[in-house]
Structures are given as C-alpha cells and as structure tokens.
Amino acid sequence: MNTLxxxxxxxxxxxDMVLGWQPGYDPLHxxxxxxxxxxxxxxxxxxxxxxxxxxxxxxxxxxxxTRGEKKIGILAKGCDSRSLTAxxxxxxxxxxxxxxxxxxxxxxxxxxxxxxxxxxxxPITDVSFADGMVQLTATDGVxxxxxxxxxxxxxxxxxxxxxxxxxxxxxxxxxxxxxxxPFAHVKALENQPLEARKAFWLRELERCLRCYACRNACxxxxxQDQCLAESRTPKxxxxxxxxxxxxxxxxxHTLHLAGRCTECGECERVCPMKIPIGLxxxxxxxxxMDLWGYExxxxxxxxxxxxxxxxxxxxx
Amino acid sequence: MAxxxxxxxxSADLSGLLVRLAEKAELWVPAPEDTAPxxxxxxxxxxxxxxxxxxxxxxxxxxxxxxxxxxxxxxxTGRSSSEAAMETVLLEESADPRPTIVFGCRPCDxxxxxxxxxxxxQGPFVDPYYKARRDKNLVVSMVCPGPDAACFCGAVGSHPAxxxxxxxxxxxxxxxxxxxxxxEKGQELVRHLENAPSQAQEQEARHVWESARRSVExxxxxxxxxxxxxxxFADAAFxxxxxxxxxxxxxxxxxxxxxxxxxxxxxxxxxQGQRLRSWDACMFHHxxxxxxxxxxxxxxxxxxxxxxxxxFSYFAEKHGHPACCGCGRCLRHCPVAMxxxxxxxxxxxxxxxxx
Numbered sequence: 072m073n074t075l076x077x078x079x080x081x082x083x084x085x086x087d088m089v090l091g092w093q094p095g096y097d098p099l100h101x102x103x104x105x106x107x108x109x110x111x112x113x114x115x116x117x118x119x120x121x122x123x124x125x126x127x128x129x130x131x132x133x134x135x136x137t138r139g140e141k142k143i144g145i146l147a148k149g150c151d152s153r154s155l156t157a158x159x160x161x162x163x164x165x166x167x168x169x170x171x172x173x174x175x176x177x178x179x180x181x182x183x184x185x186x187x188x189x190x191x192x193x194p195i196t197d198v199s200f201a202d203g204m205v206q207l208t209a210t211d212g213v214x215x216x217x218x219x220x221x222x223x224x225x226x227x228x229x230x231x232x233x234x235x236x237x238x239x240x241x242x243x244x245x246x247x248x249x250x251x252x253p254f255a256h257v258k259a260l261e262n263q264p265l266e267a268r269k270a271f272w273l274r275e276l277e278r279c280l281r282c283y284a285c286r287n288a289c290x291x292x293x294x295q296d297q298c299l300a301e302s303r304t305p306k307x308x309x310x311x312x313x314x315x316x317x318x319x320x321x322x323x324h325t326l327h328l329a330g331r332c333t334e335c336g337e338c339e340r341v342c343p344m345k346i347p348i349g350l351x352x353x354x355x356x357x358x359x360m361d362l363w364g365y366e367x368x369x370x371x372x373x374x375x376x377x378x379x380x381x382x383x384x385x386x387x
Numbered sequence: 388m389a390x391x392x393x394x395x396x397x398s399a400d401l402s403g404l405l406v407r408l409a410e411k412a413e414l415w416v417p418a419p420e421d422t423a424p425x426x427x428x429x430x431x432x433x434x435x436x437x438x439x440x441x442x443x444x445x446x447x448x449x450x451x452x453x454x455x456x457x458x459x460x461x462x463x464t465g466r467s468s469s470e471a472a473m474e475t476v477l478l479e480e481s482a483d484p485r486p487t488i489v490f491g492c493r494p495c496d497x498x499x500x501x502x503x504x505x506x507x508x509q510g511p512f513v514d515p516y517y518k519a520r521r522d523k524n525l526v527v528s529m530v531c532p533g534p535d536a537a538c539f540c541g542a543v544g545s546h547p548a549x550x551x552x553x554x555x556x557x558x559x560x561x562x563x564x565x566x567x568x569x570x571e572k573g574q575e576l577v578r579h580l581e582n583a584p585s586q587a588q589e590q591e592a593r594h595v596w597e598s599a600r601r602s603v604e605x606x607x608x609x610x611x612x613x614x615x616x617x618x619x620f621a622d623a624a625f626x627x628x629x630x631x632x633x634x635x636x637x638x639x640x641x642x643x644x645x646x647x648x649x650x651x652x653x654x655x656x657x658x659q660g661q662r663l664r665s666w667d668a669c670m671f672h673h674x675x676x677x678x679x680x681x682x683x684x685x686x687x688x689x690x691x692x693x694x695x696x697x698x699f700s701y702f703a704e705k706h707g708h709p710a711c712c713g714c715g716r717c718l719r720h721c722p723v724a725m726x727x728x729x730x731x732x733x734x735x736x737x738x739x740x741x742x
Contacts, residue, residue, distance in 0.1 A: 097536035100724040103632040123723055127634070187425035194536055274422075280455070282637035282668070288722050296672035309654045310665040312456030341722035343445060343638050345423060 075117045089144035092121040098198040122179045124337045126154040126290040130163040148176040152234035153333035153368030154290040173237025175246035178226035185221045225336025228253040257353045278344040279317040285338035329355040330377040333368035394580035397563035412486040417444040447496045447644035448489040452520045456665040463659040486523040495714040497528040497552035499644025505706045528553040537715030541603025548599040558592040565592035615735040616700040626688040632723045635687045637668035639717035645710045
C-alpha cells in the first residue's frame with residue numbers, strides 16, 4: 072500500500088514544492104512544512120494532529136506562477152480540499168498550478184479537549200493513533216483516549232471527510248462517518264430565546280483579543296493587508312476594547328464569508344481564547360444551502376451565489 | 388535566602404485572604420473559565436472563585452497595567468461664546484486608576500512587568516499613565532509548579548523561582564503557602580497576615596524554592612543573541628525560510644507579557660470622542676505603514692525579524708536582558724506553533740549562512 076512518503080516521492084518530478092506537515096516543538100503540534108528538497112520528504116507526517124489548513128498559504132504566497140515553474144504539491148484533508156475548490160472557483164488559485172494529494176480524514180484532535188481528559192500531567196513525549204484510539208506517552212506513563220472523545224468541533228460535524236478534489240489519494244486511512252445533523256450545534260443555539268443567544272455571544276466575544284488569528288488563518292479571507300478592521304480611511308471599526316466593536320468585526324468577517332466559507336473551522340481552531348466563532352459561519356453556510364441549495368467548495372466549476380446576480384433567482 | 392518577613396497561609400484560609408484583598412484593591416487571579424474549567428485566564432477575583440495556580444494561564448495579567456484600550460483623555464468640540472466663529476476643544480483627563488493586586492501569577496509574568504518598567508519608567512521619558520497604574524500595583528507571584536514543553540524561562544536569564552518583579556513570593560508547601568515579602572509594599576501585605584511560618588514550613592519552602600530554581604539549570608541560554616542577530620540581519624533568505632509558515636496574526640504579541648507596543652487613535656463620535664491608546668502588534672502589516680503608502684516592513688519576514696531583534700538585540704543591548712520572560716505563550720498558542728526559541732538558536736548556527 073502507498074504511504075505518504077511514497078506518494079510524494081512518486082509525484083516529485085512534477086512539483087517544485089510540497090506543502091505538508093512536519094513535527095513541531097512537541098508531539099501535539101505538527102506544523103506546516105514547505106518541502107523543496109526531496110531529502111525532506113521523509114520528515115513529512117500525517118495524523119489527526121495535522122490540523123492547519125495549508126490552503127491558507129496559496130492565494131497569499133503562491134498565486135501567480137512564473138514561467139517555467141512546476142506545480143505546487145499540497146496535502147489536503149476533506150475540509151482543506153473544499154477550501155482549495157473555493158479558491159479555484161473564485162479565480163484565486165489556478166487549478167493547473169496544483170497537485171493535490173487527497174487525505175481521507177479520521178478527524179482532527181482538539182488539543183484542548185485532549186488536555187482536559189488526560190489523567191496524567193507529565194509532559195507528553197509521544198502520541199500515536201490506532202484503532203480509533205489516541206495513545207499518549209508522557210513522562211509519567213501511557214494512557215489511551217478514544218479519538219471520538221477529543222475531536223475538534225469542526226470534525227464532529229464534518230460532511231466531507233473524504234477529499235472532494237484531488238490528483239492522487241492516500242488510501243491508508245478510513246474517513247470518519249458523516250454525522251446525522253451537521254448543523255446540530257447551530258440549531259441548538261438557535262433554539263434558545265433571543266436574550267439567551269445575546270448573552271451567549273456577549274460572554275464569548277467579550278474574550279476576543281482582536282489578534283485577528285481567525286482572519287489570518289482563513290483561506291478565504293483574501294483581503295489580508297487591506298482588511299477593513301484596520302482601515303482608517305474609511306474607518307469602520309474603532310480600536311475600542313468593547314464587546315460592541317469586537318462583535319462588529321466578527322459580523323463583518325462572517326458576512327464577507329457568506330456563501331464562500333467552506334466550514335474548515337480554522338477560525339475557531341486558532342482562536343487563543345477559544346471563542347466558538349465557527350458557529351456564525353456555519354449559520355451562513357446553512358442559509359446558503361437553504362436558500363440556493365448551494366454548498367461552497369464542492370464544485371470547482373460552480374459560480375458562488377453571492378459572486379453573481381440573477382434577479383430571477385428565488386429569494387433575491 | 389536572606390531573612391525576610393514571612394507568613395504562612397493555609398490552603399483553607401486562602402479564599403478568605405483573597406476576599407479581604409479584594410476589598411482593598413482590584414484583585415486579579417488566575418482562575419478557570421466558567422465554561423471551560425481546564426482553561427485558566429487572569430481575571431478580576433470574585434468571591435467563590437477558585438484560584439488555579441497549577442495550569443499555565445492563557446492570558447497574562449498584563450492588561451491590568453497596560454490596558455488593551457486605555458482612554459488617555461476625552462474631548463468635545465464646541466463654539467466659543469466670545470468669538471462665534473472660533474471652534475473650541477474641551478479636554479478632560481481620565482480618572483486616576485484604582486489600586487490593583489496581581490495574585491498568584493508565575494515568576495515569568497511578574498518579570499514581564501520588569502520589561503514594562505524599563506520601557507515606560509526608566510527611559511528618558513516617564514509614561515504618566517503607566518506610572519499611575521504601576522505605583523498603585525502589587526504583585527504576588529508563586530513559585531512555578533512546573534513548566535510545559537513551550538516554557539523557556541531558563542533560557543532568558545530566569546528560573547521558576549525568580550523573584551524579579553514580585554513584591555511578595557508565595558511558595559507552595561504542604562497544606563498551604565509560605566509568603567515572603569520582597570519589597571516594602573510586600574512587607575505591608577505580609578505583616579498584616581500575622582501568622583509566621585514554622586521552622587519546618589520554612590525549611591520545606593526553601594527546598595521547594597531550590598528545586599524549582601535548579602530545574603532549568605541545563606537549558607541552553609538565549610541571553611547573548613544580539614551579535615548573532617546583527618550577523619543575520621541582512622540575511623533575507625534566513626528570515627524568509629524561518630517565517631514562511633507564520634500567519635502574521637497578533638496572537639504572539641497580544642499574549643506576550645513583555646510586548647508593550649501601542650497605537651494612539653482619536654475615536655470620535657459626533658462632536659465628542661476619546662483619545663485611545665491600544666495594543667498594536669508588530670506582526671500586523673499596517674504596524675509600520677507610513678502615510679505615504681510606503682511600508683518599510685512589507686512582508687512577514689521583515690516583521691518577524693523585527694520582533695526577534697527588538698526582544699533579543701535592541702532591547703537586550705540597551706537594558707542588559709532580553710524583552711522576553713520565557714513564558715512560552717507565543718509558541719504555545721500560535722496557530723502554526725512558530726517557535727521563537729528555535730529561530731533565535733538558528734541565528735547563531737554557523738552552517739547554512741545565506742548570501
């Protein structure tokens with residue numbers, strides 16, 4: 072059977088670089104890797120801790136090919152492949168520039184959830200995965216935790232654990248089954264009375280630091296250095312440390328992603344204050360499905376509904 | 388350790404002490420979050436709140452002395468009564484800050500305030516807003532119960548029992564804490580507790596203190612990195628390579644107990660408004676954006692280089708220690724685990740010097 076290394080090696084002559092993951096400062100934090108030297112292929116890893124969505128680097132750093140360049144290889148989980156598709160749909164990345172290595176995904180681990188269920192406290196020296204279990208080796212012993220129990224929220228609700236777009240596929244891992252109701256979290260919040268929902272968001276957004284990690288980690292937040300959050304002319308958002316200003320930024324962020332967001336959940340993963348900010352985007356994704364039967368990032372040829380205007384479309 | 392005024396507080400009496408302190412000052416403690424008890428943040432103390440000294444807090448207490456958004460003054464424009472055409476601006480200074488106590492922070496967080504003091508109090512200009520807060524502030528730190536994989540206080544001239552920046556140091560012992568006063572302000576607090584530790588408790592405290600101090604003795608030092616930084620400064624390929632995965636967000640700087648860069652804006656609402664000083668981050672594109680449109684640090688490579696340079700070269704050479712307390716938040720909470728330690732170490736490696 073193919074391994075990650077053998078697949079990357081087999082396509083190496085077609086690419087200038089492979090975007091993947093390699094070990095970080097500890098076993099819980101694999102980091103994005105930009106492999107340009109074939110001898111570094113051996114350092115690539117793929118496991119449920121490989122959380123970062125690598126498509127975030129494409130529109131920002133590698134959009135325009137120069138003459139004579141080969142392709143960019145990129146490892147893509149199901150959610151990542153949707154982000155790639157959306158970038159292609161919007162003309163932000165050239166499909167022909169990419170060599171996508173698809174990774175059927177068992178779901179990614181939320182390190183916070185893992186920390187909270189651990190019974191040991193010593194530094195973790197090794198993490199391995201087998202038979203739906205996470206095995207943690209720490210300085211004070213070994214323990215096993217079911218993967219299901221420590222999955223990130225985005226993965227608990229994932230509809231596309233199998234990549235939607237790829238050139239080669241690593242068939243090593245069995246993808247996670249699709250849940251019955253991917254919008255259960257949004258609905259649970261929506262079913263609460265208005266006052267309770269308001270209290271929920273005030274409490275959550277109060278913690279926001281305005282560090283903009285949610286924005287910078289978003290593959291589809293492509294305004295980047297021109298973001299209105301920092302624009303002084305015109306000025307939309309103040310520098311005030313109030314929940315009203317934080318709320319305004321997050322609402323604008325959400326609306327700019329309406330009908331575009333592919334629900335990869337990076338905004339929520341990277342939030343240092345763990346604000347469940349993905350819920351806002353899931354709501355707009357739900358609306359897009361309801362209103363237009365549209366699911367972003369699943370068809371490279373589809374026109375995103377808010378990037379077109381057709382007065383005859385129902386609901387406009 | 389030299390003889391200091393000392394007191395013993397039992398674990399059972401701790402919450403009573405916190406309640407009494409909260410009556411005198413705005414008291415901030417590391418406490419578990421209501422909705423996520425395994426996450427600890429620094430927050431104003433409320434009766435019934437549990438202090439968690441064991442888990443590393445996500446946030447530091449920095450905003451107590453350096454608020455994220457601080458009103459410097461309020462203004463209102465209006466017409467002068469004598470000269471109808473003349474516009475007047477009425478200014479109003481902000482109110483004096485309240486006394487504050489940081490209780491139960493780690494030595495790294497207390498040391499963050501030492502960096503602030505150098506920048507805001509000990510240069511050619513004294514920052515009156517910071518000074519007003521600092522004068523009314525007391526820091527009670529606790530000997531660190533143990534580092535994680537992101538911690539590196541030992542590499543920046545400190546250790547888990549460091550007393551720098553603390554007015555009182557708490558040392559966890561069986562059934563409670565031994566408190567040592569380190570400054571006059573600290574004496575004031577400890578004197579009022581009137582419960583001297585037993586000889587056995589002092590002995591245990593000494594043992595806890597010593598073993599914490601020794602726990603980082605073998606860590607590779609990053610203290611003398613300024614020459615390496617100067618050598619690497621113009622090595623553009625080095626900075627591009629090492630910052631390639633950075634997302635250029637503000638997690639590292641906003642969680643950092645030593646990052647003190649700010650911006651000043653006038654936030655106007657109709658005819659009135661406030662002048663606000665708020666946190667800024669050198670990792671943001673607009674941080675060095677000039678009015679002409681030119682940006683001297685256009686990419687994350689220049690921005691990250693500046694962050695390393697400020698902490699380990701410019702500040703270090705001026706003040707004798709890096710602008711870094713080794714708390715590890717910048718890598719622990721980074722979306723892509725950017726490791727500033729690894730970059731500072733790599734600066735000094737002689738191999739792979741780029742053109």
